[in-house]
Amino acid sequence: MDKKLIMILEKMQKNEITEYFVYKKLSEWERDERNKKIFLEIAEDELKHFNQLKDYTKKDLKPDKIKIFLTLFLTKILGFTFTTKLMERGEDRAIEGYSDLLSSLPNINKIIEEEKTHEQKLLEILDEERLHYVGSIVLGLSDALVELTGTLAGLTFAFQNNKLISLSGLVTGISAALSMAGSEYLSTKAESSERNPLKAAIITGITYIITVIILIFPYLLTPNYALSLVLALVSSILLVLIFNYYISVAKDLDFKKRFVEMSIIIFSVSFISFAIGLIIKRVLGINLD
The missing domain is CATH 1.20.1260 (Ferritin)
Incomplete structure (x- = not known):
């Protein structure tokens, strides 16, 4: 042979x-x-x-x-x-x-x-039980990525001060995580599914808070607010990449389509929030330097 x-x-x-x-x-x-x-x-x-x-x-x-x-x-x-x-x-x-x-x-x-x-x-x-709660993870991750990257972009160019940005982002993120967890609990309880409402809520909340910490970390790492925003956006894309790859393999879904779609949403929301933050700063004449 x-x-x-x-x-x-x-x-x-x-x-x-x-x-x-x-x-x-x-x-x-x-x-x-x-x-x-x-x-x-x-x-x-x-x-x-x-x-x-x-x-x-x-x-x-x-x-x-x-x-x-x-x-x-x-x-x-x-x-x-x-x-x-x-x-x-x-x-x-x-x-x-x-x-x-x-x-x-x-x-x-x-x-x-x-x-x-x-x-x-x-x-x-x-x-596998954990796949029953993928929806809760998706909810926590996607909402945190879209909402917080937009919030951080707006705060970055409104405040231009990393301490204020990280503090505001953390308060906003934790409040949103608790709100999202509560919504997931009520939503899951109303469903006739195998998922435990409390477990679904906890998973959503924890996923949201972990995402918040990852996105805010660059603002604690460097005093340069512009660099911090870039690092936060890079972190968000890496999270989208890793999570969508996991989902595409575990649930046989189209990785490229989901990754591109979510990335476009994140950058679009961030750009709009950046523009709003810049406009508000100039119109109101706020200067926190």
């Missing part, structure tokens, strides 16, 4: 045994019996494919321990839905790149197709 083809098969085999240990560990961690069973089924599939590939490579390859550790670490932070879907995306891209070479091995193609269809079905029915 061609040396390059053997190398590809070995890489696939190593990936299968690595994912076997990942899914096996996830099944041990999982308390929900339904999800536990799904993880065990995926793990068994991975082990079966590993053994089928071993017939070609004639090697008993060891798993990638670093990948196992990083994947499980990410799972603890971001949840199993995100990490399992991210793993599947990576594997699908690799398979696409090898498709021409693998076409000469019908049995391998059968393994690939079986794995893609079976695992996708299993991943679609995985149920």
